[in-house]
Amino acid sequence: MQTELSRKLGIEHAVFGFTPFPAVAAAISRAGGCGVLGAVRYTAPDDLKRDLDWLDAHAGGRPYGLDVVMPAKKVEGVTEADVEAMIPEEHRRFVRDTLAAHGVPELAEGEASGWRITGWMEQVARTQLDVAFDYPIRLLANALGSPPADVVERAHDRDILVAALAGSARHARKHQEAGIDIVVAQGYEAGGHTGEIATMVLTPEIVEAVDPLPVLAAGGIGSGPQVAAALTLGAQGVWLGSIWLTTTEADLHSPALTRKLLAAGSGDTVRSRALTGKPARQLRTEWTDAWDGPAGPGTLPMPLQGLLVAEAVSRIQKYEVEPLLGTPVGQIVGRMTAERGVQAVFDDLTRGFEKAVDRVNRIAGRSGRP
Amino acid sequence: MQTELSRKLGIEHAVFGFTPFPAVAAAISRAGGCGVLGAVRYTAPDDLKRDLDWLDAHAGGRPYGLDVVMPAKKVEGVTEADVEAMIPEEHRRFVRDTLAAHGVPELAEGEASGWRITGWMEQVARTQLDVAFDYPIRLLANALGSPPADVVERAHDRDILVAALAGSARHARKHQEAGIDIVVAQGYEAGGHTGEIATMVLTPEIVEAVDPLPVLAAGGIGSGPQVAAALTLGAQGVWLGSIWLTTTEADLHSPALTRKLLAAGSGDTVRSRALTGKPARQLRTEWTDAWDGPAGPGTLPMPLQGLLVAEAVSRIQKYEVEPLLGTPVGQIVGRMTAERGVQAVFDDLTRGFEKAVDRVNRIAGRSGRP
Structure with a gap:
């Protein structure tokens, strides 16, 4: 190839x-x-x-x-604190309420949120x-x-x-x-x-x-x-x-998330602004449904949304709260049905590629492999 | 092929x-x-x-x-009149107001609406x-x-x-x-x-x-x-x-619609319920925007939506009211940039197919045409 x-x-x-x-x-x-x-x-x-x-x-x-x-x-010159200050209280409350409704525990004192806006x-x-x-x-x-x-x-x-x-x-x-x-x-x-x-x-x-x-x-x-x-x-x-x-x-640090990925079909993702404020495809969960549903306050623009939900996402992941647990992933998630090594994925890709080329050659009326 | x-x-x-x-x-x-x-x-x-x-x-x-x-x-046994009776007045008014806002003329007396629910x-x-x-x-x-x-x-x-x-x-x-x-x-x-x-x-x-x-x-x-x-x-x-x-x-009975199709890019379509009540990809127009926007009353389920908008669609098409004029079409509309005969489209498809097979054969390290 x-x-x-x-x-x-x-x-x-x-x-x-x-x-x-x-x-x-x-x-x-x-x-x-x-x-x-x-x-x-x-x-x-x-x-x-x-x-x-x-x-x-x-x-x-x-x-x-x-x-x-x-x-x-x-x-220029905008700090994380400046961005924090731009997040409406209504949105913070929606995050708190949604987490509380699912009984998501707090992080321990001093435990860092895994994903920070600063990386962006x-x-x-x-x-x-x-x-x-x-x-x-x-x-x-x-x-x-x-x-x-x-x-x-x-x-x-x-x-x-x-x-x-x-x-x-x-x-x-x-x-x-x-x-x-x-x-x-x-x-x-x-x-x-x-x-x-x-x-x-x-x-x-x-x-x-x-x-x-x-x-x-x-x-x-x-x-x-x-x-x-x-x-x-x-x-x-x-x-x-x-x-x-x-x-x-x-x-992934989460057996539950791996299980969800292996079980998901191609129709189980959604393009949602819930994670970053820009449309991003991810597993559809009760978390994305809450943000995208009529009861949600609407998502904030990037980078506010990412900063707003960073701690919540960390908590959901750490405590593996299954209904809310998601990750960015494409529609091919429906094809991810078993854990495999990277080399096995490559072998599958290259073998499947060769077979597909054989196939299109047959359709084109050409001989297959030389 | x-x-x-x-x-x-x-x-x-x-x-x-x-x-x-x-x-x-x-x-x-x-x-x-x-x-x-x-x-x-x-x-x-x-x-x-x-x-x-x-x-x-x-x-x-x-x-x-x-x-x-x-x-x-x-x-069983449902007539077009039964279906008509299920359409809320709010929705009929929205159709009338949207057409009026764009100055869409009425059809002449006795002029049939081109597209009828009965076909469905x-x-x-x-x-x-x-x-x-x-x-x-x-x-x-x-x-x-x-x-x-x-x-x-x-x-x-x-x-x-x-x-x-x-x-x-x-x-x-x-x-x-x-x-x-x-x-x-x-x-x-x-x-x-x-x-x-x-x-x-x-x-x-x-x-x-x-x-x-x-x-x-x-x-x-x-x-x-x-x-x-x-x-x-x-x-x-x-x-x-x-x-x-x-x-x-x-x-198409509409030079204006043909012009819109030839000018549209791949990003100029929308998957909307405005036409039939089920999501259908079509040219994005001020008509679909009106239905899908926050001021719209929401679309009705099939077959109500189709029946509701049938006459409006006929009027928009007949009078070629450009901002509202649309048609079902896929994202490849961006590739439709000139009027051609069907045979010319076929020639392009078959020649392009052969070249694409050549290309993937080269990538696979196989000789091209036999």
Whole structure:
């Protein structure tokens, strides 16, 4: 499964795996793809340094990357306390009431909330980059908007390819103007922040819009035939995130969440603003239903919503309150029915890809394998 | 582009084209696909007879089909007047006010509303079938739910294949239990009634769910690479509806609507209940915005909503009131940028399919064409 882009990066398969877990990223790179570590949860530079040390030591000398979140809109001099002060009391009460209705315990004194807004702020992303640039990362992805010009320049000075996610051809062209190297076309069916245009339509549209930039297809891809379909649509690779959540190398810290993921069907996700304030696909839960239902106060814009719910999400996860327990995940969750190792996922993807190519060759009236 | 199903039907390309226009259906069949005429607008049996006569004479002896709407829930002895009486005055007023706000003229005395609810009622669909069974149709598709057992039996007695649309694996299995022959997997991005699961995820899911029944992929397909991707996902053919709306053979009776379709991008559709009461993808207009916005009274369930808006839709179309003017269409509307003949669309699909197969073969490290 080789494209111009995979050859440029020196990877065996044009499969890019986004994951918050260093063990998963390392396993993806060892299996011949490109593991991309999500940095958003690293608010302390030393934590990121520790995990990048580990990843670098366990990637088998293969290429890997880092995914940061730099919001497109730069806000100067705003602290977390400033943002906290902008959250209406009505919304805080709704969070308290919803948690109380489900009997969610408080965190212990001094127990940190796992997910903080700070990871979404540019100053933190820049600290992450200062750490990351000391490692031989080959790919730097930005999950929200185009990265700033100086970041693109620093990356290019180090021979690092810069990728950015886009949900429309217009966004993709803005990224191209910002000098990035790869566009990730994030379809409606993808986990996390998504637009409304499905992968089948979005991928060729972005491929044509940013030609000759390479495009990775994201959203709805979790099997070999789906990989083959994405590449058929003109992508130079696929960007997979959800599929790794139920690998044995992943560490969700919640057996109940893993069970929910394994049991969920393709119709059990929802595109909701409940998590961050922007539409993000995630497991549908009583938590998302509460926010999206008529009794909810409406979600707040990013970054207020994320800050508002951070502690609640930590409590729900820590105490595994099943009706409320969710995670960003795409519609391919319906295909995640058993825990498997990353290598087994890769074997399935590559075997399924070959069979799908055989199949389309038969339909085209061509001989199968040479 | 040959699959087991296309060989069984004796068509050259595994492309099924749904259209309300006999001239388009005939051209699709002549081009080597299977034209499928939508019957919903034929409330008078003689009109359907006239158009089937024409279609049969112009399909070049090639296979063609008919698409009827038989709602899954059978309602005995309910007349159009009974349904009319169930519509709240608040909703009638909202229709009147919205039309008045845009200065939409009244229809002339005695001028019939083009689209009537009756086409959606089983007794009308059965009259349509009585007409259709006198013609050598090869495919009978049902757009809502599984067709009744006796209809499946009558079709099978005449060697007609029965197809039904499904938006989830569960629906598809229900169709299979009803004895149908083909499932049309209708993805989120499709025009008309759709579910929430995108084609990339839905197609393989339904293929696996109803194996060994053949599946047609619908939604997001308007180019050769998209056809190739759908077949790669396991479909035995593709079901295209939107792409024909801007062909020269189509007769939208509205140059303004054709202009809107040619100008629309992939992000200019919306999945709204405004037209029928069930979510259907269509051009986003000030009409859909009014219904879906906070000032709207909310849509009514099928069939009330369709009956409520039938006359309004006729007036908007007749007088080409541009801000309100819309039609069911899928996200591939962004790809419909010029009027072309049906044969030109087919040439583009087949050439693009071959190129896409070349491309995926190169990625798989196989030689291209034999």
